[in-house]
Amino acid sequence: MNYPGHLLTAFLASILLLAAMNLIFYIPFSLIDSVALILVCLGSTMLPDLDHPESKGTQLTQRFLPPLIMLFAFGTKFAGYRFSENTIIPKLQDALIFGFAGIGFFFVITNYFRPSHRGITHSLLVNTGYGALIWVVTGYDVNVTIFAAGGYLTHLLTDQCIKLV
Numbered sequence: 001m002n003y004p005g006h007l008l009t010a011f012l013a014s015i016l017l018l019a020a021m022n023l024i025f026y027i028p029f030s031l032i033d034s035v036a037l038i039l040v041c042l043g044s045t046m047l048p049d050l051d052h053p054e055s056k057g058t059q060l061t062q063r064f065l066p067p068l069i070m071l072f073a074f075g076t077k078f079a080g081y082r083f084s085e086n087t088i089i090p091k092l093q094d095a096l097i098f099g100f101a102g103i104g105f106f107f108v109i110t111n112y113f114r115p116s117h118r119g120i121t122h123s124l125l126v127n128t129g130y131g132a133l134i135w136v137v138t139g140y141d142v143n144v145t146i147f148a149a150g151g152y153l154t155h156l157l158t159d160q161c162i163k164l165v
């Protein structure tokens with residue numbers, strides 16, 4: 001499936017998740033937290049195709065990652081952490097540092113080892129590992145973890161390509 005389909009599926013899934021968590025588990029999210037969780041889900045659904053050099057995720061990452069890292073570094077250094085009144089944004093800022101490191105690691109692997117398309121990145125093993133990584137780097141935040149791992153999973157489901165390893 002192409003990236004608009006993946007993004008649409010992840011968007012609908014995140015809306016359903018937000019509604020379910022609100023209605024069933026009585027976890028209300030602020031508007032900013034809700035938008036942040038939706039963006040986590042959308043970003044996560046683009047990750048599995050980073051193993052393909054011409055995928056939209058790869059193109060967008062190559063185009064926008066360098067300025068994003070630059071802005072993030074300057075912003076953090078000079079503006080400080082200004083979102084401390086929200087619950088999820090500060091955790092995301094911390095997670096972003098690991099995220100950039102993780103994407104760098106990902107590009108090292110894809111550039112030097114070139115895994116086959118729809119190989120290991122389309123597996124439940126990497127999906128679970130990604131969820132575990134997000135869980136640790138967000139300080140064990142279950143909500144962000146659910147939206148990150150869930151977004152990744154919607155990609156595998158809509159590709160109809162789910163490997164164990």
Ligand SMILES: [Zn+2]
Pocket residue numbers: 001048049118122155159
């Ligand atoms: Zn895919």
